[in-house]
Amino acid sequence: xxxxITHFTDDDLYKFSMCCAVIDNxxxxxxxxxxxxxxxxxxxxxxxxxxxxxxxxLEELVxxxxxxxxxxxxxYYIPDWFYTYLKGxxxxxxxxxxxxxxxxxxxxxxxGNWSDxxxxxxxxxxxxxxxxxxxxxxxxxxxxxxxxxxxxxxxEKLLEAGCIYSDFGTRRRASQQAEDIVVKAxxxxxxxxxxxxxxxxxxxxxxxxxxxxxxxGTMAHEFVCAIGGMYGPQMANHIAMNKWRYxxxxxxxxxxxxxxxxxxxxxxxxxxxxxxxxxxxxDSGDNxxxxxxxxxxxxxxxxxxxxxxxxxxxxxxxDDAIEIQKYARELCQPSFxxxxxxxxxxxxxxxxxxxxxxxxxxxxxxxxxxxxxCKLSEDKGKHTGKPEVIRRFMESLHFEE
Numbered sequence: 346x347x348x349x350i351t352h353f354t355d356d357d358l359y360k361f362s363m364c365c366a367v368i369d370n371x372x373x374x375x376x377x378x379x380x381x382x383x384x385x386x387x388x389x390x391x392x393x394x395x396x397x398x399x400x401x402x403l404e405e406l407v408x409x410x411x412x413x414x415x416x417x418x419x420x421y422y423i424p425d426w427f428y429t430y431l432k433g434x435x436x437x438x439x440x441x442x443x444x445x446x447x448x449x450x451x452x453x454x455x456x457g458n459w460s461d462x463x464x465x466x467x468x469x470x471x472x473x474x475x476x477x478x479x480x481x482x483x484x485x486x487x488x489x490x491x492x493x494x495x496x497x498x499x500x501e502k503l504l505e506a507g508c509i510y511s512d513f514g515t516r517r518r519a520s521q522q523a524e525d526i527v528v529k530a531x532x533x534x535x536x537x538x539x540x541x542x543x544x545x546x547x548x549x550x551x552x553x554x555x556x557x558x559x560x561x562g563t564m565a566h567e568f569v570c571a572i573g574g575m576y577g578p579q580m581a582n583h584i585a586m587n588k589w590r591y592x593x594x595x596x597x598x599x600x601x602x603x604x605x606x607x608x609x610x611x612x613x614x615x616x617x618x619x620x621x622x623x624x625x626x627x628d629s630g631d632n633x634x635x636x637x638x639x640x641x642x643x644x645x646x647x648x649x650x651x652x653x654x655x656x657x658x659x660x661x662x663x664d665d666a667i668e669i670q671k672y673a674r675e676l677c678q679p680s681f682x683x684x685x686x687x688x689x690x691x692x693x694x695x696x697x698x699x700x701x702x703x704x705x706x707x708x709x710x711x712x713x714x715x716x717x718x719c720k721l722s723e724d725k726g727k728h729t730g731k732p733e734v735i736r737r738f739m740e741s742l743h744f745e746e
Contacts, residue, residue, distance in 0.1 A: 346479075349399055349472050349521065353408040353431075354550035357467045357515050358420070359562035361550065365427045366568065366592040368460045376462060376571055377705035377715055380453035380473075381729060383698040389480045393445045396453075399472045400443070403436035403465075415554040422596030434464070441465065453701065458710070459571065466567075466701045470516040474689070474697050478519060486693045487519055493530045496687065499663045500534035503681075504542040506667040507674070510681040511561045512547040513658055514688030517697055524688045528552045531687075545680070561682075563598035563626075564589065566720050567703040570604050574706035574718030578605045578738050583613040590621060599656050601626045605721045607638055609742050616646045624654030624678070630723025632657055632669055640676045650677045658682035659724075702729040 354361075367374065408431045416423065440457040453469065455462045478484045503510055512531060518524045528547050535544035546559030553560035564585075572588075573581035582602065589597055600622045602610040607630070619642075627635045640650040655677040657669055666681040673679035689696040705715035719730025719738055725746050728735045738744070 346395060346398065348402045348405075349475050350403060350406070350468050351521075352412070352551040353406045354412045354416070354554065355468070355471075355515075355521065355552075356464065356550060357513075357548040357562055358550050358553075358560040359548065359565050360464055360467055361416070361427075361431075362420075362423065362562065362593075363564055363568050364460055364463045365423055366564075366589060367463060368427070368430065369592040370588045371459060371571075371708065373709040374459040374571065374575070375457060375707050375710050375712075375715070376455075376459045376567075376703055378453075378455040378462065378466065378567075378701050379704045380451065380469075380699065380701050382451060383700070383727075385450065386477075386697070387449045388445060388451045388477065390449065392449070392451060392476070392480060393443045395476060395480065396451075396469075396473065397438070397441075397443050399476065400436075400441050400469065401438045403468060404438060406436060408432060408434070412551070412554065416550065416560070419553070419560055422593050424592075430460075434461075436465070437461070441469070455701070459706070463567070467516050470699055470701055471518060471521070473699060474517050475520045477697060478694065483694055484520070487523065487691050489522060489526060492523065492526050492691070495690070496527050496530035497534050499687070500531045500544060502663055503666060504535060504540035504544065506670055507541040508666050508670050508681055509543045509545060509679070510666060510683060511545045512549070512552075512687050513562075513682035513684040514686075515549045515684075517685045517699065518688035519691055519694060519696075523691075524549060525552060525555070527687045528556050528558065532556045532558050548682070564601055566601060566604045566628075569601070570703050570718045570720055571706040573605060573738070574703075574716040575708050578718075578721075578742055579609060580613065581605060582610045586613070586618045586622070595621065597622050599624045599626050599654060601628060603627075603629050603721075603723050605738065605742060606723060606744050607635065608744070611638070611642055614642060616648075619643060619646050619648055619653075624656065626656040626658055626682075628658050629727065630659070632659060632665075633672060635723065636669075636673055636676060651675075652678075654678045654680060656680050656682055658684070660685070662686045700729065704730055704734075 643650040717734040
């Protein structure tokens with residue numbers, strides 16, 4: 346079978362920025378990750394074997410000088426020493442366990458040094474999604490001929506409505522070709538004339554390089570969740586923001602606040618952090634309710650929320666973003682990260698609902714046990730982790746749904 350991931354930087358930027366922060370702050374930390382299929386999909390016979398082959402193929406990937414030059418040019422905030430690390434980085438299939446159970450449900454686990462395993466998640470999810478469509482024959486339904494036009498029309502609507510947005514669709518894309526078409530269509534449309542809105546770029550570093558757009562992203566939940574496992578969830582956001590400040594020296598971007606819910610984050614979000622970070626990212630809960638909480642918090646700190654960016658990225662469609670734009674533009678500087686709706690929106694093809702979450706962490710390899718962690722969501726029923734760990738974290742935080 347052909348290799349699905351063929352470029353080292355065919356990955357989300359936030360994996361590289363987090364990897365840099367991990368090396369800088371937790372170079373000896375070890376972690377565990379676990380795959381979750383929220384639809385409880387039954388996978389074809391032999392899927393695990395084919396997936397193992399694809400993971401072994403990742404060992405052939407090496408970052409190129411062209412990729413390094415592009416990242417140096419566009420990602421000025423990443424320290425130069427990190428590229429020396431990436432030059433020597435090699436994937437290792439021994440970090441990954443893959444199997445199917447008696448009902449053919451898929452199981453994937455990663456374990457190892459955090460700075461190694463952190464670069465697996467997005468690539469493996471993208472492989473699972475594309476491989477599933479190949480092995481089930483649904484790849485024949487991927488109508489690429491009309492996908493460019495369909496995507497171009499989405500871009501026109503968003504740009505005309507004044508939306509500032511990016512592609513966040515690598516993890517659950519239908520295929521690499523699908524995301525390639527998306528980034529090309531979006532950039533072509535934006536460059537065709539002057540618009541009220543703006544196509545900023547893509548989270549995918551390779552495609553940003555290919556189409557000369559900005560690679561975008563800061564962090565994912567795993568950075569906060571791992572810290573929550575090592576030190577407890579009460580102060581995890583405070584520690585994470587401090588560590589991010591230490592590594593990136595003020596070029597901090599937008600903070601993803603909902604790893605353990607709004608309430609505990611709000612208690613940790615003091616005026617110094619509110620001024621340092623450009624804004625916040627809404628990734629769960631009701632978008633309008635979350636925005637009101639964000640605006641009220643900024644005002645309580647003497648900060649005009651209209652001076653702050655709020656990125657909305659919670660399973661958005663084009664029309665969702667346009668409606669939020671109308672509402673949010675008087676309260677903040679809204680922007681949008683749109684994923685699956687861009688990269689997996691084919692007629693007759695159901696997007697996969699899959700994630701890989703960090704579930705255990707230890708600060709050094711010398712510990713003989715891991716501390717469990719989890720992800721709490723502002724969306725009821727979408728917490729991720731062992732049920733007993735979720736309950737324990739919710740109780741310690743007085744988290745109410």
